[in-house]
Amino acid sequence: MLSPEIEPSQSDDAARAGWLYYVAGMTQDQIARELGVSRQRAQRLVSRAMAEGLVHVRIEHPIAACLELEQALTDRYGLTRARVAPGLGAGADAVRAIAPAAAQELERFLAMSEPLVIALGTGRALRGMVDSLTGLDAPQHRLVSMIGNIAPDGSASFFDVIMRIADKVRAPHYPMPMPVISATREEFMAFTALGPIRQVRQLAERADVIFVGVGQMGDDAPLLADKFITRAELTALQKRGAIGEIAGWVFDAEGRYLESPDDTRLGGVRIDPRLPRPAIGVAAGASKVPAIRAALKAGILNGIVTDESSARAILAQG
Amino acid sequence: MLSPEIEPSQSDDAARAGWLYYVAGMTQDQIARELGVSRQRAQRLVSRAMAEGLVHVRIEHPIAACLELEQALTDRYGLTRARVAPGLGAGADAVRAIAPAAAQELERFLAMSEPLVIALGTGRALRGMVDSLTGLDAPQHRLVSMIGNIAPDGSASFFDVIMRIADKVRAPHYPMPMPVISATREEFMAFTALGPIRQVRQLAERADVIFVGVGQMGDDAPLLADKFITRAELTALQKRGAIGEIAGWVFDAEGRYLESPDDTRLGGVRIDPRLPRPAIGVAAGASKVPAIRAALKAGILNGIVTDESSARAILAQG
DNA sequence: GGGCGATATGAGTAATTGCTCGTCAGGCGA
DNA sequence: TCGCCTGACGAGCAATTACTCATATCGCCC
Numbered sequence: 120m121l122s123p124e125i126e127p128s129q130s131d132d133a134a135r136a137g138w139l140y141y142v143a144g145m146t147q148d149q150i151a152r153e154l155g156v157s158r159q160r161a162q163r164l165v166s167r168a169m170a171e172g173l174v175h176v177r178i179e180h181p182i183a184a185c186l187e188l189e190q191a192l193t194d195r196y197g198l199t200r201a202r203v204a205p206g207l208g209a210g211a212d213a214v215r216a217i218a219p220a221a222a223q224e225l226e227r228f229l230a231m232s233e234p235l236v237i238a239l240g241t242g243r244a245l246r247g248m249v250d251s252l253t254g255l256d257a258p259q260h261r262l263v264s265m266i267g268n269i270a271p272d273g274s275a276s277f278f279d280v281i282m283r284i285a286d287k288v289r290a291p292h293y294p295m296p297m298p299v300i301s302a303t304r305e306e307f308m309a310f311t312a313l314g315p316i317r318q319v320r321q322l323a324e325r326a327d328v329i330f331v332g333v334g335q336m337g338d339d340a341p342l343l344a345d346k347f348i349t350r351a352e353l354t355a356l357q358k359r360g361a362i363g364e365i366a367g368w369v370f371d372a373e374g375r376y377l378e379s380p381d382d383t384r385l386g387g388v389r390i391d392p393r394l395p396r397p398a399i400g401v402a403a404g405a406s407k408v409p410a411i412r413a414a415l416k417a418g419i420l421n422g423i424v425t426d427e428s429s430a431r432a433i434l435a436q437g
Numbered sequence: 438m439l440s441p442e443i444e445p446s447q448s449d450d451a452a453r454a455g456w457l458y459y460v461a462g463m464t465q466d467q468i469a470r471e472l473g474v475s476r477q478r479a480q481r482l483v484s485r486a487m488a489e490g491l492v493h494v495r496i497e498h499p500i501a502a503c504l505e506l507e508q509a510l511t512d513r514y515g516l517t518r519a520r521v522a523p524g525l526g527a528g529a530d531a532v533r534a535i536a537p538a539a540a541q542e543l544e545r546f547l548a549m550s551e552p553l554v555i556a557l558g559t560g561r562a563l564r565g566m567v568d569s570l571t572g573l574d575a576p577q578h579r580l581v582s583m584i585g586n587i588a589p590d591g592s593a594s595f596f597d598v599i600m601r602i603a604d605k606v607r608a609p610h611y612p613m614p615m616p617v618i619s620a621t622r623e624e625f626m627a628f629t630a631l632g633p634i635r636q637v638r639q640l641a642e643r644a645d646v647i648f649v650g651v652g653q654m655g656d657d658a659p660l661l662a663d664k665f666i667t668r669a670e671l672t673a674l675q676k677r678g679a680i681g682e683i684a685g686w687v688f689d690a691e692g693r694y695l696e697s698p699d700d701t702r703l704g705g706v707r708i709d710p711r712l713p714r715p716a717i718g719v720a721a722g723a724s725k726v727p728a729i730r731a732a733l734k735a736g737i738l739n740g741i742v743t744d745e746s747s748a749r750a751i752l753a754q755g
Numbered sequence: 756g757g758g759c760g761a762t763a764t765g766a767g768t769a770a771t772t773g774c775t776c777g778t779c780a781g782g783c784g785a
Numbered sequence: 786t787c788g789c790c791t792g793a794c795g796a797g798c799a800a801t802t803a804c805t806c807a808t809a810t811c812g813c814c815c
Contacts, residue, residue, distance in 0.1 A: 134498035135523055141494040142537060143525040146801065159765060162802065173498045176459040179572055180452035180491045205453055207461040219460060230548035254497055255545075464771065477795055480772070 130171055136161055137168025141176075172250055177219060178205075188430040192423060195434065196415040199397055199422050200224070206427035213403035216426040218247035221330075221401045224424055228328050228397075229257040229288055235327040238388070240265045240366050242332030242341070244401040245280045254287045262292040263322045265331060265366045267299040267386030293319045299367055300347050301384040310386070323388040331390070331420075333402035334364040335410045342367070352381075363410020365390060365400070365419060372409060374417020393418035403429040412436065448489055454479055455486030459494075490568055495537060496523075506748040510741060513752065514733040517715055517740050518542070524745035531721035534744040536565035539648075539719045542742055546646050546715075547575040547606055553645040556706070558583045558684050560650030560659070562719040563598045572605045580610040581640045583649060583684045585704030587616040611637045617685055618665050619702040628704070641706040644714070649738075651720035652682040653728045660685070670699075681728020683708060683718070683737060690727060692735020711736035721747040730754065 132154065139150045151161035168174050185203040192201040204220040207213070225248060228235060237260055239245060264281045285292035297316055301307035310316055334341045336357060342348045342364060348356075356379075360371035366387035369377050374392065390398050399422035402411050412433045414420045425433070450472065457468045469479035486492050503521040510519040522538040525531070543566060546553060555578055557563060582599045603610035615634055619625035628634055652659045654675060660666045660682060666674075674697075678689035684705035687695050692710065708716050717740035720729050730751045732738045743751070 130498065131500055131502075134496050134500050137498075138496045138500075138523045139525065142496065143533065145525075148801080157765065158802095160763090162804095163763090166803080168496070168498075173496055175495045175497050177493045177495075177571070178452050178456045178460065178486070178491055179493050180448065180455075180486075182449055182452050182456075184449075205456045207457070207463075215461065232550050253495070466771080475795065476772095478793090480774095481793090484773080 130167065130173065133164045133168040133171065134173050136164035137174050140165045140168075141174055175219075175251065175253065177223075185427060185430075188427065188434070191434055192415070192430060197418075197421070198415070200399065201422065202424040203430045204403075204424070204426050213426050213429065214243050214247040217244065217401060217403045217424050218251040221245075221248035221424040222251035222253070224399065224422075225284075225330060226253060226255070229255060229260060232259060234259040234261070236261050236263060236322055236325065238263050238265050238323045238326035238329045238331075239281050239284065240329075240331030240387075241268075241280055242334065244332040244403070245330060246283075248330070248401055249280050249283045249287070252284065252287050257288040258290050260288070260290045261322065262288075262290050263319060263326060264293065264295040265323055265329065265388050265390075267295050267297040269296065269298040269386075293322055295319050295323070295386065297386045299386050300381070301386060304383045307384045307386070320388060327396055329390060329394075329396070329398040331365050331398070331400055333400050333407055333410050333414060333420075335407045336361040336363055336369065337406055339406075340364070342369075362413050363407070365414060370410075370413055370417070370419065372413050374413040374415075374419055390419050394421065397422050399424065401425075405429070405432065408432040448485065448491065451482045451486040451489065452491050454482035455492050458483045458486075459492055493537075493569065493571065495541075503745060503748075506745065506752070509752050510733070510748060515736075515739070516733070518717065519740065520742040521748045522721075522742070522744050531744050531747065532561050532565040535562065535719060535721045535742050536569040539563075539566035539742040540569035540571070542717065542740075543602075543648060544571060544573070547573060547578060550577060552577045552579070554579050554581060554640055554643065556581050556583050556641045556644035556647045556649075557599050557602065558647075558649030558705075559586075559598055560652070562650040562721070563648060564601075566648070566719055567598050567601045567605070570602065570605050575606040576608050578606070578608045579640065580606075580608050581637060581644060582611065582613045583641055583647065583706050583708075585613050585615040585617040587614065587704075611640055613637050613641070613704065615704045617704050618699070619704060622701045625702045625704070638706060646714065647708060647712075647716040649683050649708070649716070649718055651718050651725055651728050651732060651738075653725045654679040654681055654687065655724055657724075658682070660687075680731050681725070683732060688731055688735065688737065690731050692731040692733075692737055708737050712739065715740050717742065719743075723747070723750065726750040 136150055136154065139145045139153060140147065147161045147165060148158055151158040154161065182205055185205055188203040189201040192198060202220045202224055204216045207216045221244070228237060239262060262281050262285050268279055281292050281294050295316065297310040301310065311320065340353055343350065343353045356369055356377065359377055361369045361377055362372045363370055366389065367385050368387060368389045371377060376389070398420050400411060400414060400420040401424045403426040408429055411423065411425065411429065415423060454468055454472065457463045457471060458465065465479045465483060466476055469476040472479065500523055503523055506521040507519040510516060520538045520542055522534045525534040546555060557580060580599050580603050586597055599610050599612050613634065615628040619628060629638065658671055661668065661671050674687055674695065677695055679687045679695055680690045681688055684707065685703050686705060686707045689695060694707070716738050718729060718732060718738040719742045721744040726747055729741065729743065729747065733741060
């Protein structure tokens, strides 16, 4: 998207049409005449601009109900920061709702001129956040991954957000080139013995800011879907009270990490509860509510970006 | 717009409808059902959200042609910064085109964490810039006006941008409470003798960044329209080669300030050529092209935000 | 050079949106 | 209290936009 020379007029025209439509407020007929193309082509360009994510829309208005929820979350859990986006209604994708708000939160840190180490998890929510990110230069910061990027099948993780962010802000980035979960403890030790990997892990551990998604541990847990754990392992964890997971580290309804022998193979960096630095969760959706609540309660997260209905649900229970 | 408690659900609903429409991509019929109102009301809410400027749209794509023009401007005039927005086509208002880009430039400075003194002119272009500004907090900076805010008829200047920016970013601001042009030299001296006014002027003179509009000196010059000068004075200035004006200071086609006895009554702070700090002009439109070119040539401005057709025109002549 | 698949194009049509108008409720001064 | 004015509302309709489909074009492999 930010590549300098390619695509001389491919999505270039789309951007121009999108500009004329959304910013200039022209009708597609006028755009067609302006660009000297058919009306249908103008329509396709505009629609492409939208599909390619060239068009960023933001509502510049604090909706009262959301502000109240932010305040309530902050008070209840002693957060440093809470952002609640308006809900998208029943059937819609919660990620769509929170992505722009999450991007805005991340931009707050990116905009700072003193160099920060920004640690990032993975997942659909963070991926959405990146897509909504404005392309601003912030080469002073360093971006580091909280979690290994090698999937069980050896491929690079599908939702790798760190490359995409780094691409947009042109900052140095440090992915963690090791398995999310190593096959054996020995493999884990072998990886972490490597100098470069140890350095990345140290960087992540002392990050100034952390952005992570939150995984739920229901029968359709992402850990299972992505084949990081087996069905049997999931069931065993559920029996022990597992309710959620952050960077691969599983916790119960009180936000206590479940100790297990598998821990010694986990490639993700664990977030200690009540860090004195921002640890911000980006998550929404009914299924994730108990997990989010647990993480907030225990202080694994001290900041949250979520949507309206999730915020209400989180606050509904003590 | 950022007021905390008023309007419990007045434009609140509008914001929500706008969100559902532009961000969630729902149809107005769906929104109507979601909000439990009639389709017509949903339509009105969406349209209101747009009219009130709650909806901010940005195209996140560097259009090749504009990038080339930016490069050409930077090279030709040795600028620190050039931004060219896509043109809006023949009949459209140039301010609409450059406002978002100008806002983005201003935000670059507002986002810096070290405290800056930001000086601002007036005019329609800057006013548009403010309207496009994202509401971000930047209390570390100080905003100072380059130009007096008392119009000839005693009213506060219509396009007073500094209050509006300060309101949006919650930064301390220093308007210049004196006439744009004093009636006599004595009046000017009396004003500038006052301590607070002297302090504001000093602040403006040592500003870290300057954003100003550019006025043209044709027969419909803004200085005349706003009754700062008479028709006779305008004609006299034109005879002496006046081509443009920045903060009330008139210059010729080479960007040389016209010396005149009236200078001693001018309330605006004059920008010295080739300042070592950013002095950014925000201006577009065919009538302003010679003025912009002159200001760039002489180094009164070392940065520019303009639109595509203006950029081409500026570059067209040597 | 010919066939083939992928992709772009324009026409037509369905869906959605924006506008105008007649109506009505509430506020306000006579 | 009456009459007038302002602003909101819903209905209907015109304008605009999105989608579908048949056709044309291009690149590529044989």
